[in-house]
Amino acid sequence: METFPKKPAKPRAEKTRVGAVTLRDVARVANVSVATASRALTGTGLASAETQKRLIQVAADLGYRPNTFARGLKTKSSKLIGLAIHNLENASFRVLAEVVQTRMRALGYEVILSITSDDPGQERSTLATLADHSIDGLIVVPTGANGPQLLGLENAGIPVVCVVRRDEGALLESVLAADPEGAYAGTRHLLALGHRRIGLIVGREDTTSGKERLAGYLRALHEAGLPVDRALIHHGRYVPETGVTAANALLALKEPPTALFVANHESSLGVLRVVSERGISVPDDLSLLCYEDTPWFEWQRPALSVVDSGASEMANLVVDRLMQRIGGAANGGREYRVGVRLIERASCRALEGR
Template identity: 65%
Template sequence: MQTTVTLRDVARAAKVSVSTASRALAGGGLTSRATENRLQRIAAELGYRPNTLARGLKTRSTRLVGLVVHNLTNASFRVLAEVVQRRLRAEGYQALLCITADDPEQEAATIETLADQRVDGLIICPTGRNGALLAALEASGTPVTCVVRRDESVELETVLAADPEGAYAGTRHLLDLGHRRIGLVVGRQETTSGRERLSGYRRALEEAGIAFDPSLVHAGRYEPETGLSGCRQLLDRDNRPTALFVANHESSLGVLRGLAERDIAVPDDISLLCYEDVPGFAWQRPAISVVDSGANAMAELAADRLLQRLRPNAAPHVATAREYRIGARLIQRQSCRPVAH
């Protein structure tokens, strides 16, 4: 039966004290670089694995950070996972990636599990239903940074895209092309991103002197099925839209399927504008125009903010309502054209 290799075994093999072995394997310059390298090599040869939780109880640091997102279908979440993991690893932390499917119950269980694992920090795209749990984690000394969405029930540091401005710019672009019936597929209105993108759409219409028509808006969960049902609903109208603005990124695939099943050509039969860029949109034929929400910049800033608060000389962790915005930009390709008269 295989026995567990202990720190004492590593120290004995290296002919050093247990305390020296512990300091060397922890890194941080408490021993010489040569000693650190030698101890790490011996530990690897013996198959030693540190007990992260036990070490965390002693040092009050597990070097673990939770990263909680809804899915990996959304391009922004994939970018967030890649950037945050790279940035944390460079600082000696490991990211624990958790998927909640935008479900409040799963999110609550995830937050509680991460708290039990004594993570040093948390980056989360919140559902907006578990603010009390997030506030309690922050109050316990674990910094929390929200990203993509705000939880409006509590005051937490948050990094967001400029969603009202992005949706406004996208709608304005379609209006400038002469479109007056613009269908909108958007996210849940209980979420900040869903509400803010709808508000940008409405503001652009109002400035153009066009009355807001609720029947041109389909709001729903962040999933392809929302796009498919919304596309079908909008195309079934007697006076169907001349343009579709898909401001719910996960729904883009559903809208593309809905257009294909009706043999509706983009942009000949209808103009199409999507929210959040992915490499596949540029490779489509025609290439799809998008409002890019700056996922990479959001991820970098979220990592910056959390890492700054994790540094030893950082100010005590207190709840903060400080909010940061990353600018959105319109990328024009070939899926939108002037409306035919």
């Protein structure tokens, strides 16, 4: 005969919440109507203090837990927020995820995690699904290709706050790192130590962070009255390999830099490898300054000095902003920048012969 075409024909696991205590049950036991039970428990203040107390007691006794579906159906609020980020490998994103989830839980929200791989297609589909789940808000590191859809969420009443990257058009609120200042501060630090030839390894020039960090570097050089040597500047993707090629090129220069500013976090690994392979001693032969702190930077020998872009600070701020928005604040399209911090460890030394 034929196959069974239509139904998935699954055994359908028993899904009847055994104890499922409903609001009705609570009301019945407490001898009030469902309406007052609801009022008492949601604490809208429309129930007498006495019945409220009693109902809370009864609810606790019975182990009543409100049904999220039913509640959401009426209130349109899910107590769920979406977090759409590129990956979890990058330390900033990881911290973002941890902080957002922890704080949101404390605020009574759960977090739906969504990894976009920086791929607009994935972002698009995930945004749709998140909307279907009626999230109460969204924190997103935008890929930059789905601006209209993000705006669409806003129009549908779902507050959106961008983080780490800005949305194109900058119509949404966003919380960003102070990259220009970070790169500026880092470069200044190296200059103050007496370095004059400072190699820079940084993200592609068509990314905001790549552009901004370069700008900070240039400004510091400019202020110090130093010429910029384009040979000292290397752009590349956010991967370790970039560090390898860039470091190799820089160290092969006939007049090599005395310090490297690795302003592209992912490249640090590659740079470290090259340095070690070439038998270069840090910081004696070469000073190294990295970007965006990560636990192993501190454990490395020598411990790596770093310009930290304050991932956890960003995370906290973005949570604050989102909560404001959920609370009713209008979208001001404002841009928030969190301060950077220079963490001196042991990978940069003062130049003597200056």
